[in-house]
Amino acid sequence: MLAGWVLNLTPGPDVLYIISRSLRGGRRAGFAAIAGISAGCLVHVALASLGLGMLLATSATLFSAIKWIGAAYLLWVGVRLLRSKGGPDTLQEGVDATSGGAGSWWQVFAGGFLTNVLNPKVVLFFLAFLPQFIAPSVQNKPLAFAMLGLIFTVNALPITSMYVLLADRMRTSRWAARGMQWLDKVAGVLFIGFGVRLAMSARPMP
Template sequence: MPISDMPGIDHFGAFLMGCAVLNLTPGLDTFYILARSSREGRVVGIAAALGINAGCLVHTVAAVLGVSTILATSAAAFAALKYIGAAYLCWLGIRMLLKRPVAETATVTEGRGFMPAFMQGLFTNALNPKVALFYLAFLPPFVSLHAANVPFALLVLGLSFIATGLCWSMVLALVGARFRNLLEGRPATQTWMDRACGAVLVGFGSLLAIQQRR
């Protein structure tokens, strides 16, 4: 079947190109994966990438079920999720800002933070209502007016976006892990990275808190 003839989907090739461009655009996800992999190694970076994309899966299912529509039409629902997500990001950032200097703590073993990195990536993405609205705005235009099964078409589009994003996320995890060797034996640099990562997370959380629906 030609790539442009996916059932219930218009211009699937153009959709995939759009996915690639959007995934290559730097954002919180890019920063989070690079930070975790460069700080804790390849395995933790991969966990962060899987968590981020698991969050995308949550938004895909929400779009299929119509939950994203509720966020788009209910100011209260949008505000509630927005403030929860902002508080979570700020909490992660403050923890890193208040973290003891690396020289005073034991060295983190590669892979030790797999589940924390996965869960933090999942919640960072899943609790961002802007991502939910993005799915609601980006996916439906590619669903054919004559689609026999609209939810299925949305699911295919969402999973396709996740597939392209997962590929790029894995690249970021591997690239970030290459920098880990540069940090070993440099506790001052590692401490500086913790502070910088914490400040960026607090910044993202603060921006999310003041953003409005569009």
């Protein structure tokens, strides 16, 4: 759990998505983003538990295909954020930068899910991280792996919820009201950077 918290504090596309959604749509949008990202993590855990994650780790073609799709999605999100007009939003009046249209909790959830599930390095992370906490004497290792993945996902909720609450509090400040346009530009640049970094990444050796 401590190792998971340290990793959850590390900024990445998921954290940036949660913070940006919370600043624009409040805590309910932030928690919708958390739900989408958590669902994506559970997909990766399930794939790794079933052995499909190992196929991804050993197949350069499959890894490259998912990598390029994920990188293209992150770049698209970044461009949409750069083109956004900014300004605070609500559920009815918000503009979801990941969809380019009227925002909804489902769109926020879907955006978080895609941000996570289209990153093939997440499943490789689980394959490298979780087995370290499985005792050699455990007989049903896939079940132990799945349980550890579930614990890791649930364990992240206090950290991600903290991001949501802090961002929601910041959105009521004068700085947030005046700086929302700059926030979109900075977030857009960061998402583009994450997309480029993913596109440039090489498949880890199995």
